[in-house]
Amino acid sequence: MMLALDDLHDRCLDLGWKSVAQDLDAILEQASAKSITYAEFLSTILHHEENAKKEASWNRRIKKARFPFVKTLTEFDFTAQPGVSEKRIRDLVSRSFYRDGHNVILLGPPGVGKTHLAIAIALEIIDQGQTALFVRADDFIESAREAAENNQIKKFLRQYARPTVLIIDEIGYAPFDPTSAQILFQIVSKRYEEGSLIITSNKSYSEWGDMLGSPVLATAILDRLLHHSSVFNIRGDSYRLKEKIQAGVIPQRADWGDGDEQKQHVL
DSSP: OHHHHHHHHHHHHHTTOHHHHHTHHHHHHHHHHHTOOHHHHHHHHHHHHHHHHHHHHHHHHHHHHTOSSOOOSTTSOGGGOTTSOHHHHHHHHHTTGGGGTOEEEEEOSTTSSHHHHHHHHHHHHHHTTOOEEEEEHHHHHHHHHHHHHTTOHHHHHHHHHSSSEEEEEEETSSOOOHHHHHHHHHHHHHHTTTSEEEEEESSOGGGHHHHHTOHHHHHHHHHHHHHTEEEEEOOSOOHHHHHHHHTTSSOOGGGOOSHHHHHHHHO
């Protein structure tokens, strides 16, 4: 019997059925205990391998996305952020907004959950069999400079044009130099009506000219970003500030003083 099992194991591996090969003993034992039909047994091993391949594919796409953390829409507290409609977000996801190169823009101050929401939306897209890539704006700027210095701009552009959804997080915290601003424009242009962007930013559109070092370039980028887009202005309180208040690290708002004293509490 051992020889037969070894032979079945090897044949499963030859077919690329790694999960079935790994769990063969348990599958056979379960089939014997339940006295299932040949058709049911065949269905069992097919489903087993199919589910394993789907999970492996999902894990590969998650790894390639380079998320700093994994959080879902279910974990997002929509009640705390009235500027974000859960129905509107889920409608975007359900109609696969990425198929039309539709963009999602998340605006608001630090700590209101923009990054969480961006990653959660991208996770839903990955669940639909698509790909995503996450990059912080400051890392993007540094990588763009290196690509230019090493004459690898074409390779850089291919990397950021390829995924179904590209997340550029925290635009506005670091200024762009002329090179990185121009590369950002090229990526936005390449993805225009072809691939979706999810942008998070703490800057209003009127501030993008200063941030990018060129009002003309900012206008060109925003024109392409906003043509097909859904914009969410998040104006709730900072989650991190709430957590510090609850933990007693800083006092309740009612205990805050005015002027310099209040600033010291916030800092």
